[in-house]
Every structure is written in C-alpha cells, then in structure tokens.
Amino acid sequence: MALPLTFAASILVTGLVGVAAERVCVKPLARASPLMTLLATLSLGLVIRESVLIFYPRGADPKPFPQLLPQGGFEVGGVAIRYESLVILGIGLAAMVAVDRVINRTKMGAAIRAVAQEPEAAQMMGVNLDRTVDATFFLGSGLAAVAGILSGLYYSEIHFIMGITGGVIGFSAAAIGGLGNVYGAIVGGLLFGVLQTTAAALIPRGSEFRDVVAFAVVMLFLVFKPSGILGEKSVERV
Amino acid sequence: MSHDLALVWLAEAAVFTLVVAGILAERPWALGATGAAIVAAGALVRFVPRLGTTLAGAFARRRPAALGAGVVLALALPLALRSSPYWTFVATLALLYVTIGQGLNLQIGTAGVINLAGAAFAGLGGYSVGLLTVAAGWPSWLAVLVGPWVAVAVGTILFVPILKTRGHYLALVTIAFVFIFNILMNNLEFTGGPQGIKNIPTLRLLGHAFTTKPVLAGVELPSHANFYYAALVMAGLTTWVLRRLHDSWLGLALNTLRDDEIAARCCGVSITRGKLLAFSIGNFFIGLGGAFYAVMVGFVSPPDFDFGYSLVMLSVIIIGGVDSIPGVVLGACLLVPLPERFRFLHEYRLLLYGVVIVVMLLYRPQGLWPAQVRRYR
Amino acid sequence: MSVSPSLLEVAGLTVRFGGLVALDGVDVVVAEGETVGVIGPNGSGKTTFFNALTGLLVPAAGEIVFLGRRLAGLEAHAIARLGIARTFQASRLCLALSVFDNILIGMHAGRRTGVVDFVVRRGRFLGEMRTAIERVSHLLALFNGDLPRRGFERVGQLPQIDRRRVEICRALAAEPKLLLLDEPSAGMNPEETAELMRDLQIVREEMPGLSVIIIEHDMFVIEGVSQRVVAFNYGRKIAEGSFAEIAGHEEVREAYLGKEAARA
Known part of the structure; x- marks a missing residue:
C-alpha cells in the first residue's frame, strides 16, 4: 500500500522540482531570447541527469522497478494483449482527460490559456502571471513524472538516461500533434508510437531503427505541416 | 611607443608562464603558488582600473606585434610541455x-x-x-x-x-x-x-x-x-x-x-x-x-x-x-x-x-x- | 497639377486572418514623388496594408503592381530589393548592434562584394565598406550632426528620437523608390513630434523623387507632410482626397475624426 503513496509523493516532488527549475532558469531569462531559456533548461536537465549518475549509489546501472501491474494477457483475433498495457493505456487516457479538464474547465486553466495567448493582456485582466506559470510547470513536470513511472512499470527497470529520449519524443509528439492543443499531444503520441511499432515490425532489425523512422517522419511533418495536425496557424504580429 | 611593446610582450609572457606552471606544477606548494599568482594577476587587472585600460590600449595599438608574439608562444608550448x-x-x-x-x-x-x-x-x-x-x-x-x-x-x-x-x-x-x-x-x-x-x-x-x-x-x-x-x-x-x-x-x-x-x-x-x-x-x-x-x-x-x-x-x-x-x-x-x-x-x-x-x-x-x-x- | 506616372498601383487588395477580413478590396495608387497619408482608427487595417505591400503577409485577393511589376508570389526580401523600404510602429532595431551596423544592413542588398572578398581580397570589401559608412554618416548628419560620431556605439544607448532617426536612415540607405512609414510619431511627445516633422521635411528635400506612404494618428503630421490622404475603416478604404476633403468627410468624421473634432 506504501507504493501508491510513494508514486503520489514522487509526482508531487517532481512537480515542485519543475516549479523550482522555472524559478531558477526560466523566469530570470524572461527578457532574454527564448532560445537562451531553451539552452538553460537543457543544461539543467544535464545537471540533473549527471547528479543522478554521480550521487545515486551505482547510478550508472539500470535500477529494478517494482512490478505492480497484473502479468499475463489474452488474445483477440491473433493479437496478444498484455494486461499491463491496458492498465498503462487506461492511466494515460485518464491523465489526458484530467489535463483537458484542468485546462478547459477550471479557472486556473483559463488563466493558463490566457497567458499562453497574450501574457500582457492576461495580466491586465487580473491573472497572476507568476502563479499561472508555476502551475503550468507543476502540471507539466508532474505529468512527466507519471510518464516516468508508467515507463518504469512497463519495462520493470529505470535508468538515469531514460528521460532525455522520452523528453525529445514527447516534444516531437506534441509538435506533430500541434503545440498548444491537448488532443494534439494525444494524436501525436499515438502516431509516434504507431510509427515506431510499424517500423519495428516491417523493417529487418527494425526494433533498433524504430526511433530513426519515427524521428524522420517528425522531420517531414515539420517541413510540410509545421503547425501540426491539430494546430492553428499562428500569425505573428508586426 | 616602445612602452606598449614591452607591456604587451610582458603580459603575454606572464600568461604563458602561468599557464605552463599551472599545468606542470606537481607539488602542492608549487600548485598553490601558481594558483595564487593567477588569482593575483586576475585581481590586479580587474581591480586596478588604470592597469586594465593601459593593457587594453597597448594591445589595441600593437595588434600585429601581440599576434606575432602569441604565435611564437603557441609554437613554443610543446617545448615547454615536453616532459608531459x-x-x-x-x-x-x-x-x-x-x-x-x-x-x-x-x-x-x-x-x-x-x-x-x-x-x-x-x-x-x-x-x-x-x-x-x-x-x-x-x-x-x-x-x-x-x-x-x-x-x-x-x-x-x-x-x-x-x-x-x-x-x-x-x-x-x-x-x-x-x-x-x-x-x-x-x-x-x-x-x-x-x-x-x-x-x-x-x-x-x-x-x-x-x-x-x-x-x-x-x-x-x-x-x-x-x-x-x-x-x-x-x-x-x-x-x-x-x-x-x-x-x-x-x-x-x-x-x-x-x-x-x-x-x-x-x-x-x-x-x-x-x-x-x-x-x-x-x-x-x-x-x-x-x-x-x-x-x-x-x-x-x-x-x-x-x-x-x-x-x-x-x-x-x-x-x-x-x-x-x-x-x-x-x-x-x-x-x-x-x-x-x-x-x-x-x-x-x-x-x-x-x-x-x-x-x-x-x-x-x-x-x-x-x-x-x-x-x- | 501634372499627372506623374504611378509608381504603385494596388487594386482590390484583400487579406484574411482565418474568418476575419482584415483588408477588404482596397485600391490605392501612389505617384512618383508623392506623399500619401493613411489614417484610420486602430484595427482598421493600416499596418496590415503595409505588411501586405512588403510581402510579410500573403493577400487572399487583389493585385499589387510596383514599377509595372506584379508583386504576387515574391518574398519579403525580394520585394525590399525592388525598392520598397519601411519602418515599423514598434521599433525593430537590433539594440546590441552599432548605429552604423543597423543602417548598413539597409545597404546589404546593394553590396558588390562576396565571400571571397570578405576573406581573401579583404581590401575590396573594406573599400566598399568605407564608402558605405561615409554615406551612412551623411544620412545621419542630415537629422542630427552629433550622430555620425556615435556610429560605433550600440543603438541601445541612443534616446528614443534618435533611434527613430536610425530606423528612417536604415530605410533610406536602401535608396528605395517607395518609403513606408508606420506611425513614426508613436510614443513621442509634442516637441519630438515637431522634430520628426522637420526630419520628414529634410527627407523630402533631400530625395525629391521618393514616394512616401505614411500611417499616422497625429493629424498635424498628416496635414503637414501629405499631399493626399486615404482613410481606412474596418479594412475598407472609406475616403480619399486632400486633407481638407478628408477632414470634412462625413464617414471619416464618424469613424475617426469624431473624437478628434470633439477635442479640438
């Protein structure tokens, strides 16, 4: 029973780490070029990964992750389905619905959307900018923690480097889905997963090259539909 | 001004010496002394305003000479480091x-x-x-x-x-x-x-x-x-x-x-x-x-x-x-x-x-x- | 009045943002050497008009003909090279670069030296640059005799009015045939606005063949510099004529001058 509590604590702590990261290396750079923020957060990610590697006992080795999910599975029309895949799918969907609720149905969600569109106008309308940005980072980092836990449950092990591929894949999924759209991330994530699996199945030794194929498609998307599948074309003000 | 020339070459020789000493110093006291010298040199340039501007001016007026000396020192570096x-x-x-x-x-x-x-x-x-x-x-x-x-x-x-x-x-x-x-x-x-x-x-x-x-x-x-x-x-x-x-x-x-x-x-x-x-x-x-x-x-x-x-x-x-x-x-x-x-x-x-x-x-x-x-x- | 050949002919220009029609069938003709004022309330499509002219926006319909050439399908940098230069409502200078650099970029399209000259035949490039910097200094001196001496300072260190001058110099450095000024007096106090009017007068005298379209909210500026005025409202051209005609125009008074007239 302690494990679910640990998970909840881990999500909470990761969310708070996200807020701290924002306070340390996003907000102070608000006036600088947005690319500086990107470089700073990427470097902070490096610092966190290296800290785990160096300071966690035997940090370079993969760590076993507790198996919680029901093992085994069943077969439908020749397709083997594992119970744990179903559970992970369910949790993922629930998380998406929850995010959608928060973004589209709550006051904080309205504030987040307002800040994303017009930070200055939102502030004049009485939105507390700092708190809203904090909330966004808490939410985003907490969700990343959920993804990390699910990944640990699925593979039964975790590794200090696992986050970076996950992060890049996550951004790619959001980008091909359409940034700024909750459902875009779902569509993009599914598409990415389908591409990986198809590549693994169709290409000889495809399981090694599945990320290559998926990223290649992401690059094509950025060329031909830079706004993503569900994204609105944004117009820059001159 | 030949003052400038002397200053530029002196500064470059000092940097070169400190770098080589910093690399080669083995014993703790030697390393410590080199470190102290580097910190002192940095502090001098940083906190004695006349020195910083004088150096900058000298380097600006003597660019070719400064570059030439820099090249000579860069060529000499393997000689200085040949023990390692x-x-x-x-x-x-x-x-x-x-x-x-x-x-x-x-x-x-x-x-x-x-x-x-x-x-x-x-x-x-x-x-x-x-x-x-x-x-x-x-x-x-x-x-x-x-x-x-x-x-x-x-x-x-x-x-x-x-x-x-x-x-x-x-x-x-x-x-x-x-x-x-x-x-x-x-x-x-x-x-x-x-x-x-x-x-x-x-x-x-x-x-x-x-x-x-x-x-x-x-x-x-x-x-x-x-x-x-x-x-x-x-x-x-x-x-x-x-x-x-x-x-x-x-x-x-x-x-x-x-x-x-x-x-x-x-x-x-x-x-x-x-x-x-x-x-x-x-x-x-x-x-x-x-x-x-x-x-x-x-x-x-x-x-x-x-x-x-x-x-x-x-x-x-x-x-x-x-x-x-x-x-x-x-x-x-x-x-x-x-x-x-x-x-x-x-x-x-x-x-x-x-x-x-x-x-x-x-x-x-x-x-x-x-x-x-x-x-x- | 003599009829001079038209430099710019805009016909039925329409721009849409999603479902919103920002510019709706606008016709404007500008003759060589003419200064046209553009007025209209906020959101009436003035800046959108400039953005479409300079190729930053792709029009949904209509035609822009400049020097007898249709601009459809040309990218912004290609249009700029044909001889249309502009300033922006909110300053778009590179604050970290020097005053000279900010203006020299205006002459970038007319450069005669290439990568080989930059690296190997350096003398050619430096010779071209010396001439260019002399011209920039001359332009700067027209507005403020002090500015050429500050050429190697960063633009961020200049006061607001001088930055506006640098931006106008950048546009002029390209030796354009058409200059678009987007609300040059924005954010200025009355004294600064008066200085700006003087600056625009200098531009007129210095380059008599240059055509100018100027967007302004300040009616004194419009009255002072423009030979003809076009009024926009809700993306449409609602009136065109001399300043006096426009000032007396019923629809314009309703849309725009109403407030001004009440204040006067």
Whole structure:
C-alpha cells in the first residue's frame, strides 16, 4: 500500500522540482531570447541527469522497478494483449482527460490559456502571471513524472538516461500533434508510437531503427505541416 | 611607443608562464603558488582600473606585434610541455574545440541557428575519415579534407527544409538528429557497430609520418606535437576565416536576422539563404574538427559523438561569449584543459559544464570575452 | 497639377486572418514623388496594408503592381530589393548592434562584394565598406550632426528620437523608390513630434523623387507632410482626397475624426 503513496509523493516532488527549475532558469531569462531559456533548461536537465549518475549509489546501472501491474494477457483475433498495457493505456487516457479538464474547465486553466495567448493582456485582466506559470510547470513536470513511472512499470527497470529520449519524443509528439492543443499531444503520441511499432515490425532489425523512422517522419511533418495536425496557424504580429 | 611593446610582450609572457606552471606544477606548494599568482594577476587587472585600460590600449595599438608574439608562444608550448606528452595531447584537443567552437559559434552566436547536433556533425566528419581511409584506402590527409564536406552535405540535405521553421523546432530536431546518428552508428554494419572503426592510419605529410617524434630547435618532442602543430594551423586558419566572415556583410546580415527576422527580411536579407550559409559553413568546421580527431586518436566509435559532447561544444561558446570570435578561443582553452588538470573533477565534468552554462546564462550572458562592435578595419 | 506616372498601383487588395477580413478590396495608387497619408482608427487595417505591400503577409485577393511589376508570389526580401523600404510602429532595431551596423544592413542588398572578398581580397570589401559608412554618416548628419560620431556605439544607448532617426536612415540607405512609414510619431511627445516633422521635411528635400506612404494618428503630421490622404475603416478604404476633403468627410468624421473634432 506504501507504493501508491510513494508514486503520489514522487509526482508531487517532481512537480515542485519543475516549479523550482522555472524559478531558477526560466523566469530570470524572461527578457532574454527564448532560445537562451531553451539552452538553460537543457543544461539543467544535464545537471540533473549527471547528479543522478554521480550521487545515486551505482547510478550508472539500470535500477529494478517494482512490478505492480497484473502479468499475463489474452488474445483477440491473433493479437496478444498484455494486461499491463491496458492498465498503462487506461492511466494515460485518464491523465489526458484530467489535463483537458484542468485546462478547459477550471479557472486556473483559463488563466493558463490566457497567458499562453497574450501574457500582457492576461495580466491586465487580473491573472497572476507568476502563479499561472508555476502551475503550468507543476502540471507539466508532474505529468512527466507519471510518464516516468508508467515507463518504469512497463519495462520493470529505470535508468538515469531514460528521460532525455522520452523528453525529445514527447516534444516531437506534441509538435506533430500541434503545440498548444491537448488532443494534439494525444494524436501525436499515438502516431509516434504507431510509427515506431510499424517500423519495428516491417523493417529487418527494425526494433533498433524504430526511433530513426519515427524521428524522420517528425522531420517531414515539420517541413510540410509545421503547425501540426491539430494546430492553428499562428500569425505573428508586426 | 616602445612602452606598449614591452607591456604587451610582458603580459603575454606572464600568461604563458602561468599557464605552463599551472599545468606542470606537481607539488602542492608549487600548485598553490601558481594558483595564487593567477588569482593575483586576475585581481590586479580587474581591480586596478588604470592597469586594465593601459593593457587594453597597448594591445589595441600593437595588434600585429601581440599576434606575432602569441604565435611564437603557441609554437613554443610543446617545448615547454615536453616532459608531459599527455598535456600536448590535451592542448591539441583544446585546439580542436577552437575549430569546432568557431563553426558552432557562427551558427548559434552569429546567426541564432541553435544547433545541438554538434557531436553528430563532428561524428560525420570523423566516421567519413574512418570509412575513407580504412574501407576505401584513401590517404589520411585527403580524407581529412573530404570528411567535413560529408557533414556539410548531410546537414544541408536534412535541414534545409527545417531551417525556416521558427522557435524551438530546429533545436529539438537537431537533438533528435544526435540520437538518430548514434542509433545508426551503433547498429549499421559498415560503420562497425558499437566497436566503431579502428586502425585509422595516421597523417603523413610530405613523407613525414605523424607517429615519428619531431625535433624542434634540437629538442625531441613527443609525437603528439605533430598533431599539435597541425591543429594549431587548423584552428588559426579557422579563427582567421571566421573573424573575417563575422566582420563582413555576411556577419552583419546574420546578426540582423538573429535579432529580428522581420526587420532583416524587409531590408532584403533572405532568411533561408542566410541560415543555410551559416549552417553549412559552421558544419564544415565542426566536421573538420571531428575528422582531425579521427586521425589523431586513430579510431572512432559511437560514444565519442554522443549528445553530451554537443553540450560541451555549447558550453565552450557560452563561457567564451556568444558571437565572440576571441571568446571561442578563450572558452575552449579554459574548458577543455581544466577538468584534465584536476583529475578529481573528471567524473563531474559534464555536471560542471551544465552548471557553467546555467550560471553563465543567468549572471554573465555576454560571456567572459563579450562580442565587440564591428569596426570594419 | 501634372499627372506623374504611378509608381504603385494596388487594386482590390484583400487579406484574411482565418474568418476575419482584415483588408477588404482596397485600391490605392501612389505617384512618383508623392506623399500619401493613411489614417484610420486602430484595427482598421493600416499596418496590415503595409505588411501586405512588403510581402510579410500573403493577400487572399487583389493585385499589387510596383514599377509595372506584379508583386504576387515574391518574398519579403525580394520585394525590399525592388525598392520598397519601411519602418515599423514598434521599433525593430537590433539594440546590441552599432548605429552604423543597423543602417548598413539597409545597404546589404546593394553590396558588390562576396565571400571571397570578405576573406581573401579583404581590401575590396573594406573599400566598399568605407564608402558605405561615409554615406551612412551623411544620412545621419542630415537629422542630427552629433550622430555620425556615435556610429560605433550600440543603438541601445541612443534616446528614443534618435533611434527613430536610425530606423528612417536604415530605410533610406536602401535608396528605395517607395518609403513606408508606420506611425513614426508613436510614443513621442509634442516637441519630438515637431522634430520628426522637420526630419520628414529634410527627407523630402533631400530625395525629391521618393514616394512616401505614411500611417499616422497625429493629424498635424498628416496635414503637414501629405499631399493626399486615404482613410481606412474596418479594412475598407472609406475616403480619399486632400486633407481638407478628408477632414470634412462625413464617414471619416464618424469613424475617426469624431473624437478628434470633439477635442479640438
């Protein structure tokens, strides 16, 4: 029973780490070029990964992750389905619905959307900018923690480097889905997963090259539909 | 004024002595004394205002003499370090990072094209050398000259369509590209998989093999000195070319499109052409660094070109000064040797690079040697 | 009045943002050497008009003919090279670059030296640059005799009015045939606005063949510099004529001058 509590604590702590990261290396750079923020957060990610590697006992080795999910599975029309895949799918969907609720149905969600569109106008309308940005980072980092836990449950092990591929894949999924759209991330994530699996199945030794194929498609998307599948074309003000 | 000349040469000799002493000092008291001298010298220049401006003025008035003396000292470095072949190797590595850093600085610093695939483009140069020499039997020097073009070609073909996209897309795609490059190198047959390519033949110029020990002024130097001098020529030429490109219509156009794309377009600057030029020229020098690395160490393997090295390259230009040509030289000469000098830091190397980038971005975003206004002289 | 050949002919220009029609069938003709004022309330499509002219926006319909050439399909930088230069409502200078650099970029399209000259035949490039900097200094001196001496300072160190001058110099450095000024007096106090009027007068005298389209909210500026005025409202051209005609125009008074007239 302690494990679910640990998970909840881990999500909470990761969310708070996200807020701290924002306070340390996003907000102070608000006036600088947005690319500086990107470089700073990427470097902070490096610092966190290296800290785990160096300071966690035997940090370079993969760590076993507790198996919680029901093992085994069943077969439908020749397709083997594992119970744990179903559970992970369910949790993922629930998380998406929850995010959608928060973004589209709550006051904080309205504030987040307002800040994303017009930070200055939102502030004049009485939105507390700092708190809203904090909330966004808490939410985003907490969700990343959920993804990390699910990944640990699925593979039964975790590794200090696992986050970076996950992060890049996550951004790619959001980008091909359409940034700024909750459902875009779902569509993009599914598409990415389908591409990986198809590549693994169709290409000889495809399981090694599945990320290559998926990223290649992401690059094509950025060329031909830079706004993503569900994204609105944004117009820059001159 | 001959005062100036004496001052310039004295300052350069002092820096050279401190660097060599800092590298070679073994006993704690010697190391401590050198450290104290370095701190004292830094503090003097920083906190005695007359001294700083006098030095700056002297260097400005005596540029050719300062450069000439600098070249002489750079040539003399392997002589001073001959008791420790390893340090000649480290110095060569720093010069490689100067070359790579100048290329990356044109992209990130001058044009604002965030390329986080530096490791992959260096890897393209390095692997090309490996394949051309080991598999195709080319002479090493030819492979080193051709390798960078592979980096340019791959970069141009893959990234031209994406160069136009705004914001963080390009940066993220370059990260993805490093991963793709690593997956491919690890799994393709012809690149040797995880073992990479071994036994790359060493450089041989005019009958002189780089494995033989050179003799300079009657003193026998370690064989790595061959690579040191070659890398010195390479880094020097690269810096010279990029200095001139930076102080030209090209550098001006790239700076303008970095700061304000819309203003640049309305002044007749083609964004696609500008970014493409910056990206291709930059990749050439990054690939050149990787190609040289391959012939220097004699093998290439996937871990030599993973994402961490992209961040090392990035920290070189951020600590030196974004868009600053001398800053890149300073950044490479500080960041590469320091973790080697303090071996206990070696384990924390990447961690420290990350901390350095964050701290510099927050507290000194212009770097240690900030970019100066273009003067067209 | 003599009829001079028209430099710019805009016919039926329409711009849409999604479902919103920002510019709706606008016709404007500008003759060589003429200054046309554009007025209209906020959001009436004035800046959108400039953005479409300079190729920053792709029009949904209509035609722009400049020097007898249709601009459809040309990118912004290609249009700029044909001889259309502009300033922006919110300053778009590169604050970290020098005053000279900010203006020299305007001459970038007319450069005669290339990469080989930058690196190997450096003398050629430096010679071209010396001439260019002399011209820039001459332009700067027209507005403020002190500015050429500050050429190698960063633009961020200049006061607001001098930055506006640098921006106008950047546009003029390109030797355009048509200059678009987007609300040059924005954010200025009355004294600064008076100085600006003087500056525009200098431009007129210095380059008599130059055509200008100027967007302004300040009616004194419009009255002072423009030979003809076009009024926009809700993306449509609602009136055109001399300042006096426009000032007396019923629809314009309703849309725009109503407030002004009440204040006067």
